[in-house]
Every structure is written in structure tokens, then in C-alpha cells.
Amino acid sequence: MRPRRRRREIRTAYVLLSPAVLLLLTVLAYPLGWEIWTSFTSLSPLQDGGTAFVGLENYRRQFGDPQFWRVATITVVYAALTIAAKLALGFGFALLLARPFRGRALVFLAIFLPWAYPAGVSVIGWYWSLNPPITTAYSIFLGQLKYSVDSVLGGGAWAFGSVMLFNIWRGSSFIGVLLLAGINAIPPELFECAVLESKNPWRRFRLVTVPLLKPLLALGVLLSLTTAFADLANVWMLTAGRIVFPVIGTHAYWLAIKAGQFGPASALSLTLVPFLLGVLLVLFWIFDPLERDAA
Amino acid sequence: MNPKPWWAKLGHGSLVLLATVYCLFPIYFMLVQSLKTPEEDVFGNPLIVANPTLQNFEELFERKSEVRGFVGDALLRPHPFFVWFANTLFIFAGSVVATLGVSVAAAYALGRLRPPGFRWWRRAIFATYVIPQTILFIPLYQVMITLELDDNLLALLLIYPSMALPFCVWMLSAYFQHLSREIEEAALIEGASRATAFFRIILPMSRPVLVAAGIFTLGTVASDFMIASVFLLTPVNQTITAGLGTFDVALDELAAVAGVNLLAIPVVLFSAFFARGYVRGLTAAMVEGA
Numbered sequence: 382m383r384p385r386r387r388r389r390e391i392r393t394a395y396v397l398l399s400p401a402v403l404l405l406l407t408v409l410a411y412p413l414g415w416e417i418w419t420s421f422t423s424l425s426p427l428q429d430g431g432t433a434f435v436g437l438e439n440y441r442r443q444f445g446d447p448q449f450w451r452v453a454t455i456t457v458v459y460a461a462l463t464i465a466a467k468l469a470l471g472f473g474f475a476l477l478l479a480r481p482f483r484g485r486a487l488v489f490l491a492i493f494l495p496w497a498y499p500a501g502v503s504v505i506g507w508y509w510s511l512n513p514p515i516t517t518a519y520s521i522f523l524g525q526l527k528y529s530v531d532s533v534l535g536g537g538a539w540a541f542g543s544v545m546l547f548n549i550w551r552g553s554s555f556i557g558v559l560l561l562a563g564i565n566a567i568p569p570e571l572f573e574c575a576v577l578e579s580k581n582p583w584r585r586f587r588l589v590t591v592p593l594l595k596p597l598l599a600l601g602v603l604l605s606l607t608t609a610f611a612d613l614a615n616v617w618m619l620t621a622g623r624i625v626f627p628v629i630g631t632h633a634y635w636l637a638i639k640a641g642q643f644g645p646a647s648a649l650s651l652t653l654v655p656f657l658l659g660v661l662l663v664l665f666w667i668f669d670p671l672e673r674d675a676a
Numbered sequence: 677m678n679p680k681p682w683w684a685k686l687g688h689g690s691l692v693l694l695a696t697v698y699c700l701f702p703i704y705f706m707l708v709q710s711l712k713t714p715e716e717d718v719f720g721n722p723l724i725v726a727n728p729t730l731q732n733f734e735e736l737f738e739r740k741s742e743v744r745g746f747v748g749d750a751l752l753r754p755h756p757f758f759v760w761f762a763n764t765l766f767i768f769a770g771s772v773v774a775t776l777g778v779s780v781a782a783a784y785a786l787g788r789l790r791p792p793g794f795r796w797w798r799r800a801i802f803a804t805y806v807i808p809q810t811i812l813f814i815p816l817y818q819v820m821i822t823l824e825l826d827d828n829l830l831a832l833l834l835i836y837p838s839m840a841l842p843f844c845v846w847m848l849s850a851y852f853q854h855l856s857r858e859i860e861e862a863a864l865i866e867g868a869s870r871a872t873a874f875f876r877i878i879l880p881m882s883r884p885v886l887v888a889a890g891i892f893t894l895g896t897v898a899s900d901f902m903i904a905s906v907f908l909l910t911p912v913n914q915t916i917t918a919g920l921g922t923f924d925v926a927l928d929e930l931a932a933v934a935g936v937n938l939l940a941i942p943v944v945l946f947s948a949f950f951a952r953g954y955v956r957g958l959t960a961a962m963v964e965g966a
Contacts, residue, residue, distance in 0.1 A: 394789035415815035497947035499898030562958030657806035
């Protein structure tokens with residue numbers, strides 16, 4: 382291709398790219414910078430006088446705080462449990478729908494609906510159904526369930542668990558549909574070959590289906606990680622912080638809004654970034670083969 | 677192939693039934709609840725509704741009944757539900773259109789024109805998902821005040837697209853990248869401009885992927901509760917989501933559930949209509965030139 386035409390193409394590319402980049406910069410760049418800067422200061426809306434630069438003090442104090450380690454443990458357990466459940470259910474749904482049977486279109490629709498149902502409001506309905514106000518027909522039953530769970534795992538466990546169930550319900554639907562799309566993208570000849578190669582369906586699943594779906598699995602895991610925290614944040618706002626079981630996100634809210642400590646709150650939420658970046662790097666490493674043979 | 681034995685059929689059937697019930701039960705439960713009278717909600721069977729009524733839905737638009745008989749009217753505010761509905765429609769439609777426009781432009785640049793380092797651009801855009809949203813709304817509020825968009829629906833029109841954009845750019849650019857060069861080249865040789873080739877050939881071809889991106893955006897936008905309730909303060913500016921969040925559920929539980937359904941039903945019908953296209957589009961984004 383002639384270099385002049387190529388140069389013009391590149392210029393067009395940057396022009397077309399600019400709205401997306403501008404949008405992300407407006408919404409993310411300043412807030413992220415603010416958060417990083419604040420994590421090094423003692424900024425607080427409750428404090429008289431100026432804000433002091435405290436360096437790494439917020440981080441140092443955070444890692445020495447036993448409460449932080451409790452919060453971190455709950456975060457990891459929450460993320461791991463919900464993702465495992467979502468992947469297992471999602472895989473189940475996708476495999477169920479992959480082969481034709483009578484009424485498949487309707488079952489597909491049923492499996493698609495939990496994700497399509499607007500979660501911003503269904504979390505309201507879900508949360509209040511499982512933690513009902515005193516005066517409903519099922520509140521006695523659910524109340525007893527709640528107290529028996531809470532007495533074993535500590536106050537707030539049932540409310541926390543109900544958010545987990547919600548996240549799994551919605552996320553398994555999303556992952557199921559995503560994996561179904563992935564299975565549809567695999568050429569059927571590959572499965573036919575696999576049937577000739579091995580009689581064991583579990584072996585076929587492990588050696589043929591899973592590797593081909595890897596990029597989608599990776600994508601599903603990342604998106605379900607971010608929605609897992611968004612769901613908790615939603616309920617936290619909804620109940621004005623009545624979730625007693627803190628994860629990193631909600632504990633940062635608590636520090637910022639209830640305790641007015643913007644510095645430690647910023648430090649705490651930034652602690653997540655290295656872990657998520659690590660997950661993302663693994664993801665890119667998994668994505669890449671797909672992109673390379675396409676190019 | 678030999679026919680399946682009866683136990684395999686039974687197993688398959690019960691799995692299908694289980695999956696359907698698991699997915700639909702919460703939706704069914706909320707629908708049933710919204711159709712109940714307060715009496716039935718307290719004394720009736722929680723799983724069925726004996727005397728369905730639309731009174732909870734009416735209550736969203738105008739206050740009539742006394743709730744539960746023991747709470748005075750003073751505690752109950754009227755809700756501008758029509759306004760919320762219009763706001764929600766505006767925000768949902770606007771976000772989907774804005775996201776699609778911006779991400780199609782970016783994806784065409786990355787997948788088709790391929791400026792130097794296009795893979796890194798795509799990765800950087802996707803990487804914005806790792807920024808924890810937790811307390812970002814505090815500085816984001818400062819941004820919105822600077823832009824004079826606080827307590828304004830347009831603030832959401834900026835924030836929502838940024839939440840769906842990375843995935844849409846990734847999916848659309850993968851699709852554009854998979855299309856073979858010849859598709860456009862023929863038109864370009866005939867003397868058409870790049871823009872004509874794009875609007876006449878590429879855009880119509882990629883309809884399934886656009887549908888998938890649109891449905892994904894709608895799902896993302898509709899799942900937000902936090903941003904809406906933080907940024908929209910006065911009732912006339914609120915969306916249904918933000919408005920329902922201000923209900924006192926101890927008093928207004930049934931009306932709240934009715935409100936949930938009133939937003940959910942149109943969204944669900946719309947998504948269900950495009951459900952097959954959503955899967956087709958996701959598949960197309962993965963298969964070369966599908």
C-alpha cells in the first residue's frame with residue numbers, strides 16, 4: 382500500500398478512536414488520579430484545617446489492621462464462591478442448550494431472562510423478598526432461616542448470602558449464554574472428530590470443549606468479577622450500609638461515607654487494583670492466541 | 677445413532693425443568709407479589725395469587741388506598757412515576773445509541789484501519805474494567821459539578837456508556853478484524869469512498885453483532901443502581917431505579933415490587949425479542965467473517 386494513503390488511514394483511525402478515548406478519560410482519568418492522590422493524604426470532610434500529605438501512612442496502617450485482613454478474606458471467598466458457582470451453572474446451561482430438543486427455544490429464553498431482567502431494580506425486589514419486612518406471609522419462615530444462618534455465621538450473614546445468591550442467579554445466566562455462543566462458534570466437524578477419537582464424554586469435554594472456550598471463559602470470569610462487586614455496592618446503597626459482612630468495596634464506602642476518612646478509603650479500594658490487573662494479564666495471555674491466528 | 681434409553685431422556689428432561697424453574701422462579705415470585713392485595717400478602721399463600729389486582733400499579737401513579745390500614749397518609753409521598761418512566765426510557769435509549777455510535781467508530785479504527793499498536797489500544801480500553809468503581813463516585817461528582825451536570829440526567833448519559841464501551845469495542849473490533857479485506861477492497865476499487873463502503877457494506881453485514889452489543893449495553897445500563905441513586909437527587913430528575921430506591925419498603929413493599937415489574941416487563945420483552953440475535957452476534961464476533 383502506498384505510504385501516503387496509509388498515513389491518511391492512520392489519521393482517520395485516531396479521529397474515529399477519539400470519542401471513545403475522550404469519554405473514558407472524562408469519566409475515569411480525573412477520578413482515578415484523585416483516588417491515587419487522596420490515598421497519600423489525610424483528606425476528610427469532617428476535619429478542620431488543611432489536608433496533610435502522609436505518604437504511605439494509610440497503606441502502612443491498613444496492612445497492620447486485623448480488620449483489613451478479615452475484609453480481604455471475605456472478599457476473596459466471596460469472589461471465588463460466586464465465580465465457581467456461576468461457571469458451573471453457566472457451563473451446565475450452555476451444554477444443556479447446545480443440542481436440540483423439543484422446546485429448546487423456550488428453555489433458552491428462560492435461561493436468558495435472569496440476565497435480561499434489569500438488575501438495578503430486581504436486586505431491590507430480591508433483597509426485600511429474602512429479607513422481608515415483618516408483615517408478609519412468608520416472613521416468619523424466612524425470618525427463621527435468617528436467624529438460624531446468622532446465629533452460625535454471624536449477624537448479616539443471611540443478607541450477604543442473599544446478595545451472593547442474586548449474583549449467582551444473574552451471572553450464571555450471562556455466562557451460560559456467553560458459553561452457548563462460544564459452543565455455536567465451534568465447527569461441528571470438530572465434535573464429530575472428537576466422538577471418533579474418544580468414547581468418554583467427560584474426556585471429550587475436557588480436551589475439546591474447554592480449551593476452545595478458553596477465551597470466553599476468561600472474559601466471563603473478568604466480567605463476573607466486576608459485576609459481583611457492583612451487586613454488593615448496589616445493596617449497600619440500597620440498605621444504607623446495613624450489610625455487616627464487609628468486602629473491600631463496601632468497607633471502602635463505609636470508611637469514606639460513614640467515617641469520613643477519604644484517605645484510608647482510597648488506599649483500601651486501590652489495594653484491589655494489583656489483583657485485578659493480575660487477573661487481566663492472565664486474560665490477555667489467554668486471549669492472544671485467538672487474536673494472532675485471526676490476524 | 678441408537679435411540680437414547682428412557683433414563684437418559686428422563687434425566688435430560690428433569691435437568692431442563694430444574695434449570696427453567698431456577699431461572700424463572702424469582703421473576704415469577706416478584707410478579708405474583710405485585711398483583712396481591714395487602715391482605716393477601718399477609719395472610720395468603722406466598723406462591724400464588726388468589727385475587728389478582730392492579731391496585732399496586734395504580735398506586736404508583738396516584739395514591740389511593742391506605743397502606744396496611746395503620747399508617748397515616750402523611751408518611752406517604754406521591755411519586756412522579758410517569759416522569760421517572762420517561763427519564764428511564766430516555767437514559768436507556770440514549771446510552772445504547774451513544775455506546776453503539778462511539779464503539780463502532782473505535783472498533784472500526786482498531787479492527788479495520790489498524791493504527792500502529794492497535795492491539796495495545798484495545799487492551800488499554802478493556803483494562804479500564806479493573807478500575808474499582810467503589811468510591812470513584814466521590815471525585816466523579818466533582819467532575820459532574822465542574823461540567824454543571826450534577827442532579828442532571830445527562831450525567832448518566834456520560835457514565836453509562838463508559839461502563840459498556842470496553843466490552844463493545846472488544847467484541848466489535850474482533851468482528852471487524854475477522855472480516856476479510858476483499859469485502860471492502862472491491863468497493864474501494866470501484867471508486868467508492870471508505871465511508872460509503874462502511875455504511876453500504878460493513879454496517880449492514882454486522883447487524884447481528886450490533887444487536888449483541890446493544891443488548892449487552894442495555895443489560896449493563898439496567899443493572900446499575902448505585903450511580904443512578906447517587907447522581908439523581910430531585911424526584912423529577914430520577915429514573916425508576918433511583919426513585920424506587922427511595923421507597924420505604926416497610927410501608928411501600930407492594931408498590932415497590934409493582935414498580936420493579938413496571939420497569940422490568942418492557943426491558944424483558946425487548947431483550948427477549950432480540951435474545952436469539954444476541955447469541956448469534958456473540959457467535960459471529962468469534963467466528964471468522966460469519
